[in-house]
Amino acid sequence: MAFRPAQYAALLLGALTLSACARSPAENPQERSVIQNEDPFVAAMDEATNAAAAADRSARKTPSKPQQSDAPRVDTTAPKLSPAELRQRILRLTAGLQSAADTEAERVSRFLGVSFTPELMSIREGESIGDLEQVGSYRVSVSRIDRTAPGKHVRISFGPAGFSTGRPSICTFELAEFADALRSQGYDAGEVHLPHREQWGFVRYVSASDLTFYVSAELYRANDGTRSGKLCLADVTADAVKGRQ
Secondary structure (H helix, E strand, O other): OOOOHHHHHHHHHHHHHHHOOOOOOOOOHHHHHHHHHHOHHHHHHHHHHHHHHHHHHHHHHOOOOOOOOOOOOOOOEOOOEOHHHHHHHHHHHHHHOOOHHHHOHHHHHHHHOOOOOOOOOOOEEEEEEEEEOOOEEEEEEEEOOOOOOOOOEEEEEOOOOOOOOOOOOOOOOEHHHHHHHHHHOOOEEEEEEEOOEEEEEEEEEEOOOOEEEEEEEEEEEEOOOOOOOEEEEEEEEEEEEEOOO
């Protein structure tokens, strides 16, 4: 299957737009009134905010009742891993992506060996954070950023501190070995050209489920004594799209 970076870049930009959709409040009441009249989304948000504020005031006036029982809390701390171990678990996830169900929190937790605690917001199903040896930490999350997509959006973030603004001496693991491993799993690979960031994309079509899986790798350059630096991974995401792309 031919890899089309332009199409993949469009998918990534759409995902970034969906995950960052937020609006700033109007500067004055008159301007806000105009926006409310023109934009039903803002009016609905204001209505929800007012309802929440009223509920909060009511709760403050009502004497609190002692809790009958506390629900058991699930530990959201992921196991401590080395970069090599995290790489191996990510490759286990990418190899296992065969159906939309494989992007759900339950399956992702099995592939990566982490536990999730569902948050109050329905947009995010789970999140788990663990220590990454010699690097800092890693974060795994499962969420839905596109309700028309057949599966969920999976993200594993593990870049060292300051990787986006400088050149750390630490390399999590190199792009070359990661790309070779995904090619062996049947993914086509190519560089995705996005402004101010380096990224590679990997695609694989699964005929049994009629889904195309997109795996993206956000990169940074580690200081290895050369002018160009060493390309290393900081973030991996996985998404599914219906049909052959």
